[in-house]
Amino acid sequence: MEHALLTVNRLKTYFYTEDGVVPAVDDVSFAIKKGEVVAIVGESGSGKSVTSLSVMRLIENPGKIAGGEILFEGRNLVDISLKKMRELRGNQLAMIFQEPLTSLNPVFTIGNQLAESIRLHQKKNKKEAIKIGIEMLEKVGIARANQVYDQYPHALSGGMQQRVMIAMALSCNPKLLIADEPTTALDVTIQAQILRLMKDLIEEFGTSILLITHDLGVVAEMADQVIVMYGGQVVEQADVFTLFKEPKHPYTKGLIDSTPKIHEWKEELNSIPGTVPGPFEFPEGCKFADRCPFVMDKCKAESPPVIEIGKGHVVRCWLHGEKGLKLNESKSFT
Amino acid sequence: MSRSLSMHGTAKKNSKMKRWMKLLFRSKTGTVGLFIVVSIVLVAILAPWLAPHEPQTIDPVNTHKPPMWMEGGDRSNILGTDNLGRDILSRIIYGSQVSLLVGISSVVLAGVIGVLVGLFTGYFGGFLDTFFMRLADSFLAIPNILLALVMLGVFGPGLLTLILVLGVTNWVQYARIIRSEVLSIKERDFIRAAKSIGVKHRHIIFSHLYPNVISSFIVVATLSVASTIILESSLSFLGLGIQPPQVSWGTILSDGRDYLATSWWLATFPGLAITISVLGIIFLGDWLRDILDPRTVK
Amino acid sequence: MSQNPLLEVRGLKKSFDVTKGFLKKEKHYLYAVNDVSFTLKKGEVLGIVGESGCGKSTLGNLIVHLHEPTAGEILFEGISLLDLPAEQLRRRRADIQIIFQDPFSSLNPRKRVFDIIAEPLRTHLALSKAELKQDVLHLMELVGLNRSYLYRYPHEFSGGQRQRVGIARAIALRPKLIICDEPVSALDVSIQSQILNLLKKLQKELQLTYLFIAHGLPAVKHVSDRIAVMYLGKIVELTTKEKLFMNPMHPYTEGLLSAIPIPDPTERKEQRKLLEGDIPDPVNPPAGCKFHPRCPYKTEICSRIEPEFTEKEVGHFVACHHPLGKENKE
Numbered sequence: 001m002e003h004a005l006l007t008v009n010r011l012k013t014y015f016y017t018e019d020g021v022v023p024a025v026d027d028v029s030f031a032i033k034k035g036e037v038v039a040i041v042g043e044s045g046s047g048k049s050v051t052s053l054s055v056m057r058l059i060e061n062p063g064k065i066a067g068g069e070i071l072f073e074g075r076n077l078v079d080i081s082l083k084k085m086r087e088l089r090g091n092q093l094a095m096i097f098q099e100p101l102t103s104l105n106p107v108f109t110i111g112n113q114l115a116e117s118i119r120l121h122q123k124k125n126k127k128e129a130i131k132i133g134i135e136m137l138e139k140v141g142i143a144r145a146n147q148v149y150d151q152y153p154h155a156l157s158g159g160m161q162q163r164v165m166i167a168m169a170l171s172c173n174p175k176l177l178i179a180d181e182p183t184t185a186l187d188v189t190i191q192a193q194i195l196r197l198m199k200d201l202i203e204e205f206g207t208s209i210l211l212i213t214h215d216l217g218v219v220a221e222m223a224d225q226v227i228v229m230y231g232g233q234v235v236e237q238a239d240v241f242t243l244f245k246e247p248k249h250p251y252t253k254g255l256i257d258s259t260p261k262i263h264e265w266k267e268e269l270n271s272i273p274g275t276v277p278g279p280f281e282f283p284e285g286c287k288f289a290d291r292c293p294f295v296m297d298k299c300k301a302e303s304p305p306v307i308e309i310g311k312g313h314v315v316r317c318w319l320h321g322e323k324g325l326k327l328n329e330s331k332s333f334t
Numbered sequence: 335m336s337r338s339l340s341m342h343g344t345a346k347k348n349s350k351m352k353r354w355m356k357l358l359f360r361s362k363t364g365t366v367g368l369f370i371v372v373s374i375v376l377v378a379i380l381a382p383w384l385a386p387h388e389p390q391t392i393d394p395v396n397t398h399k400p401p402m403w404m405e406g407g408d409r410s411n412i413l414g415t416d417n418l419g420r421d422i423l424s425r426i427i428y429g430s431q432v433s434l435l436v437g438i439s440s441v442v443l444a445g446v447i448g449v450l451v452g453l454f455t456g457y458f459g460g461f462l463d464t465f466f467m468r469l470a471d472s473f474l475a476i477p478n479i480l481l482a483l484v485m486l487g488v489f490g491p492g493l494l495t496l497i498l499v500l501g502v503t504n505w506v507q508y509a510r511i512i513r514s515e516v517l518s519i520k521e522r523d524f525i526r527a528a529k530s531i532g533v534k535h536r537h538i539i540f541s542h543l544y545p546n547v548i549s550s551f552i553v554v555a556t557l558s559v560a561s562t563i564i565l566e567s568s569l570s571f572l573g574l575g576i577q578p579p580q581v582s583w584g585t586i587l588s589d590g591r592d593y594l595a596t597s598w599w600l601a602t603f604p605g606l607a608i609t610i611s612v613l614g615i616i617f618l619g620d621w622l623r624d625i626l627d628p629r630t631v632k
Numbered sequence: 633m634s635q636n637p638l639l640e641v642r643g644l645k646k647s648f649d650v651t652k653g654f655l656k657k658e659k660h661y662l663y664a665v666n667d668v669s670f671t672l673k674k675g676e677v678l679g680i681v682g683e684s685g686c687g688k689s690t691l692g693n694l695i696v697h698l699h700e701p702t703a704g705e706i707l708f709e710g711i712s713l714l715d716l717p718a719e720q721l722r723r724r725r726a727d728i729q730i731i732f733q734d735p736f737s738s739l740n741p742r743k744r745v746f747d748i749i750a751e752p753l754r755t756h757l758a759l760s761k762a763e764l765k766q767d768v769l770h771l772m773e774l775v776g777l778n779r780s781y782l783y784r785y786p787h788e789f790s791g792g793q794r795q796r797v798g799i800a801r802a803i804a805l806r807p808k809l810i811i812c813d814e815p816v817s818a819l820d821v822s823i824q825s826q827i828l829n830l831l832k833k834l835q836k837e838l839q840l841t842y843l844f845i846a847h848g849l850p851a852v853k854h855v856s857d858r859i860a861v862m863y864l865g866k867i868v869e870l871t872t873k874e875k876l877f878m879n880p881m882h883p884y885t886e887g888l889l890s891a892i893p894i895p896d897p898t899e900r901k902e903q904r905k906l907l908e909g910d911i912p913d914p915v916n917p918p919a920g921c922k923f924h925p926r927c928p929y930k931t932e933i934c935s936r937i938e939p940e941f942t943e944k945e946v947g948h949f950v951a952c953h954h955p956l957g958k959e960n961k962e
Contacts, residue, residue, distance in 0.1 A: 217893030260850035532725035
């Protein structure tokens with residue numbers, strides 16, 4: 001078995017609110033190999049962002065990692081000190097967010113912020129940091145990098161800001177880049193550019209990416225492995241080709257069907273009935289039961305286990321019976 | 335137009351009361367606030383029956399008598415007497431009438447002016463806005479106390495003028511807060527939706543904007559009841575506020591200031607009365623803000 | 633098909649003042665909508681597509697009369713709305729309604745569903761309380777909301793349900809024209825298609841006319857009959873949706889189409905041509921054709937002369953010196 005860069009094992013992140021405990025991430029396991037792009041897909045409230053924030057240990061009160069382990073190169077990130085974690089963040093692990101403008105400090109120039117992160121993590125002197133910074137801006141496809149280096153964030157367009165964020169994230173040559181909806185706030189022509197840029201950079205740097213998104217188009221474009229989340233749980237996981245060709249979970253199927261396709265002409269679009277429930281409104285048993293067209297009595301009564309139905313293809317659904325390896329019991333899978 | 339349908343009227347009223355009660359008792363501070371405010375109002379109303387002495391009766395023999403639990407004090411003057419031998423407790427009980435009246439009604443008056451100005455200037459903008467905001471600036475440029483002094487000097491002192499003067503001088507802070515709230519809320523889509531439906535401006539202002547800005551008003555207003563009670567005492571101290579034989583917490587407080595070193599109880603007890611009632615009003619205001627927001631209860 | 637168009641927009645312009653500089657104030661103008669003309673027939677759905685800053689939302693707001701245009705005409709049933717006295721305009725508003733993008737900002741948080749949906753009815757009709765309730769319940773049924781939600785507050789709903797409330801409010805007065813301003817872009821994927829299906833169903837059942845604004849082609853494709861593509865305040869291409877998808881003539885339309893990520897990993901677009909560059913600052917638009925800095929087919933003329941918006945084929949309007957397709961065919 002190839003050694004994984006990041007292994008998340010039965011991760012549980014709960015939010016202890018006044019109204020009760022919300023299991024935002026409930027028993028989630030997956031692994032990312034070197035140079036691999038793993039996408040987590042889901043809608044609002046699926047727990048996809050909380051999963052990524054848990055890996056970065058950026059969960060804030062009242063949230064807490066309640067169980068499981070996050071193994072990064074053999075070290076369990078759940079246990080290490082915050083000081084160690086800070087050293088890892090930005091160095092080995094980097095993150096980019098949906099809104100680039102809110103992640104950039106408006107009162108410092110681009111270069112200022114870029115150089116600071118390079119000096120902090122790579123222990124370079126000022127001159128070297130500036131040089132590396134400008135090189136990075138050029139690498140992410142910013143023309144006139146010299147000028148942009150001295151500009152303030154608000155003077156750049158959304159696409160340029162996101163390029164800067166990527167430059168910053170990659171400036172320290174991280175092993176894992178977590179991208180939380182990196183193109184959702186961007187226009188479609190700019191999104192295409194950023195996606196292509198990210199792909200080129202994976203090839204050049206060999207960075208692994210954990211991509212969080214709601215857009216199956218982006219997933220199909222970018223991912224090697226796909227994890228579909230619903231209600232804090234992994235409902236299906238497979239390599240990207242298998243997942244799109246043979247989705248096994250009704251929710252995955254519903255998501256794929258309801259994503260608009262450019263060359264399909266239909267009277268009525270496919271959709272998933274109902275709405276995504278609020279944090280306390282999920283049904284007992286299978287969380288998708290009340291929206292599922294194939295619902296059975298068993299689904300309402302008992303939560304289905306995660307079973308493996310093909311090589312690396314796991315699904316959490318009663319439709320596929322209890323056969324296969326019950327992954328709930330197994331220690332990990334990679 | 336009534337917000338409820340007649341057929342659901344009574345049921346809805348009941349559920350509303352229930353909701354309020356539920357919220358009141360869920361919030362401890364709300365309960366305490368309500369208790370304090372109700373007690374003070376009752377004290378003010380029942381002053382003639384509650385007070386052990388007449389508040390103005392001078393007793394030259396028993397001046398500066400300390401509270402009953404101290405050496406030299408006795409049960410006939412529970413909180414002691416002042417420099418003229420007047421019973422402090424009775425003065426505080428009677429003083430609650432004027433203090434509450436001035437504190438609350440001038441804040442309400444200032445609030446009504448300020449909220450109206452804020453709503454209209456924020457919503458319409460333009461000349462109206464420029465005019466009132468420059469007016470507000472000029473009010474701010476002059477210290478409140480000075481303005482009040484001049485106005486009281488012109489109109490002559492008295493309870494009613496005091497309320498009017500305090501009300502008129504304090505509208506600016508409310509107008510500015512409400513205006514800035516309106517400026518942000520009017521850009522929200524539900525206001526644009528109302529406009530595109532053809533809802534009249536007046537209705538947009540009172541039915542859409544007002545319920546969304548009122549909670550900020552309540553927060554500021556409850557806080558400024560306190561400063562108004564103090565302002566009243568300063569004006570009374572300067573002889574332009576409450577005229578003897580009327581008595582307010584402010585006047586007792588300022589009367590007692592000179593004797594702080596020798597007879598601390600003169601100023602301490604009215605001060606305590608102000609503090610407690612202000613706390614009560616703030617607690618109650620917090621609770622009011624909560625019940626006005628549908629999001630706080632499921 | 634029919635007589636007069638329901639809506640006719642002629643040479644519509646809207647500029648905003650942008651003041652730059654701290655000490656030396658320079659006044660600049662941002663042309664959000666710059667010389668836009670089109671017509672809309674009764675019962676038709678016209679999609680308006682463009683990226684941020686193209687002026688599509690401003691166009692919607694101009695037609696609902698939430699903004700005053702700088703120049704141009706908006707004729708609704710042959711009457712210029714701009715010339716109507718205030719009170720008549722207010723009454724006319726019943727005919728043109730709008731559905732907003734953000735269902736969290738478009739509903740007053742202090743009002744119940746009943747009051748939100750009833751507001752247009754109360755404003756324009758004198759109904760008894762019983763009639764009002766009946767109408768509201770009927771509207772809720774039309775948009776697929778449970779009757780029991782009548783006295784709930786917006787915060788108790790999910791985005792999709794809120795959007796249904798917004799739709800019920802918009803159709804309450806049976807308007808002749810509805811502006812749908814990105815009605816699904818803030819919703820979850822699985823909910824988007826529900827709302828699109830609902831809008832299409834309502835359009836058919838109530839014979840509504842839509843101006844359907846969206847930032848991406850996939851969203852407008854389903855409901856629209858014709859689609860207009862906007863770039864920097866101008867319509868660059870306008871035709872039926874079939875022609876637009878099969879045979880785009882403007883290079884920008886082609887770029888928009890090829891940029892859409894396809895939910896099928898076997899069709900990854902490594903080889904596909906993507907548009908280069910950024911959308912220019914609308915305050916300082918480029919000279920000539922506004923698209924030329926990003927255009928893969930640009931020639932010398934494009935940077936000098938702005939192309940006319942003309943009918944290159946029957947029912948296919950394009951503003952381009954070198955429209956695609958034709959050259960390929962010839």
